[in-house]
Amino acid sequence: MLYREAGDFKTTYAKDNQTFPIKFDRMGYYTALVVAFLVIPFVINDYWANAILLPFLIYAIAALGLNILVGYCGQVSLGTGGFMAVGAYACYKLMTSMPEVNIFFHIIISGGITAFVCVLFGLPSLRIKGFYLAVATLAAQFFLVWLFNRVPWFYNYSASGQINAPERTVFGIEITGPNTEAWATYLFCLVFLVASALIARNLTRGMAGRKWMAIRDMDIAAEIIGVNPLKAKMTAFAASGFFVGISGALFFSVYLGAVEVGEAFGINKSFLVLFMIIIGGLGSIFGSFAGAAFLVLLPVVLKIVGVDWLGWPTDMVAHLQLVIVGGLIILFLILEPHGLAQLWRVTKQKLRLWPFPH
């Protein structure tokens, strides 16, 4: 009864174009923003920040980026881990070589550098698609990890081969390093996530998004009606790389603090983010959030239920998690290829008419 568009007249095209056309949705969105910015920072503690909120915020940015490439433009990528590593190492080099610049800008520039690298590795997409492109991006994944392992310049010739985030502040508050406060890192990542989501939404509802989707749905028809396939694919790779790079930079500098590239940005990371968007919903901004939340929360919930309540051994719960994620992916691919986002859409459709069936 509450959730409906009847009586909510759109008198301009600008209003019809807005992100949340239904008033109830808009209210929900503003409420979520208020809670995220004004409530959570006051109740957050280290456990919540490190186990749930920071990984969710950072993976959601990566999922947004990958969703632009895979969900909107239809170019399969298995190189997300490698591209996150580019963001992380770019951020590390910037932080150590230009300490006087604020880390906020370091992270944005890292996104830009990753966008450039992503475009380079996206060039084969002009000739190949589908499985073959997936293999080409897989090569990017292994090459980039190898590069950061083997070229000492990237880790400033440190003996361990690791990179460590030096202490940096924003407005005098520590964001990176060992002495950070949970609320500060949380807010820092939240700002990036909200900005990324807004930009991603604007890109996908405008002409850029339509070009990407046209390429995804039928590339030959897209070219014949005037889409330049080179430009459309490269902008998708660039936008995707930008977000993935930002998430990699945040993952390294704010969340982990110290990174060994093969461990933090291995092929598993690529698959994790890919699973997020498959479960969340390909071609949906909301789906990127839902998928990231789902795969971040699943291990935590399983651990609480399995280890704390039922008293199962830890390793069994860890294995169970792999089984459940694998099973869910198969289930989603068969039953709901558009993921959680589609389930949400169907629910909303039903809500519009509730309590009447038609």
Added chain:
Amino acid sequence: MNAQAESYVTDDGRTIGPTVMEMKNITLRFGGVKAITDISFDIREGEIRAIIGPNGAGKSSMLNVISGFYVPQEGEVWYKGKKRPPMKPYQVAQQGIARTFQNIALFEGMTVLDNVMTGRIRQMQSGLFSQALWKGKAEKEEVANREQVEKIIDFLEIQHIRKTPVGRLPYGLKKRVELARALAAEPSILLLDEPMAGMNVEEKEDMSRFILDVNDEFGTTIALIEHDMGVVMDLSDRVVVMDYGKKIGDGTPDEVRNNQDVIDAYLGVAHD
């Protein structure tokens, strides 16, 4: 063949302008197979020009040459008085040539509105940064072009399915959405590849009416391929007849109907 400069008025009061596109001695080969052999014809501004012929005559290949999808081995394409250099299909589209496909080529995952908006690529040129912030040029452009698109949506009577994903629509409506997408580009030449394939009589009548209305209201030049002889003879101003990749007839519907070669191609010849 010289480009005709002077315009004339048809029986039903439409003005047919000078030549806008001219195909000169086009030959297209796929390996050893000649799909098109030495064909020349012209398209004049504001007219409905039909290309007909039996299956495999090379009609669709001809359309693909015009839209830049195939590059002919010999011959020249002249467009708006200039010889067209070899170019990619998207560049041809940017020059104002829009088309529909024999087998519908819509973007199934997008809504009708998004499909038709995609047709306006030529008019929407704002940069990526402006779009990312949804401010300035991008926002204005979106609203201004939406108005134009809504006019076309009204014109083709597809308002009720505006926000429906194209994948869920029936065949006849998809054909109409595809026409809308092509029209949204405000093309100088609209190429229709079998706009009435697979339709029943009623849908054919609807589609014919839309084609005539488009030509009449927007003055769009239309080149179409069609199998239904009744439709072609009723709609078109001039007809090119192809058979086995060669041109066997060219002229008004009446001239073509009485052309012996055309009758032979369609009805067969007695061999004695």
